[in-house]
Amino acid sequence: MGLQENGTFQVRATSNGNYNDSDRYMVLQEIPALTTEAIANSTYISGTAVGQSVVDIWENGG
Known part of the structure; x- marks a missing residue:
């Protein structure tokens, strides 16, 4: 699927059952x-x- 133009994404960090979401x-x-x-x-x-x-x-694919 990946990122799509005009789409949105958000990052979520999780540790020990706690989470924190980034901005969108x-x-x-x-x-x-x-x-x-x-x-x-x-x-x-x-x-x-x-x-x-x-x-x-990248030259020749990296």
């Missing part, structure tokens, strides 16, 4: 979008994502 968060964008071609040996890539996002780019 909305998934604003499921997948960032590249707006330039990924070229071998290039050090530049451009794309769009929700503000304050952290996007990791």
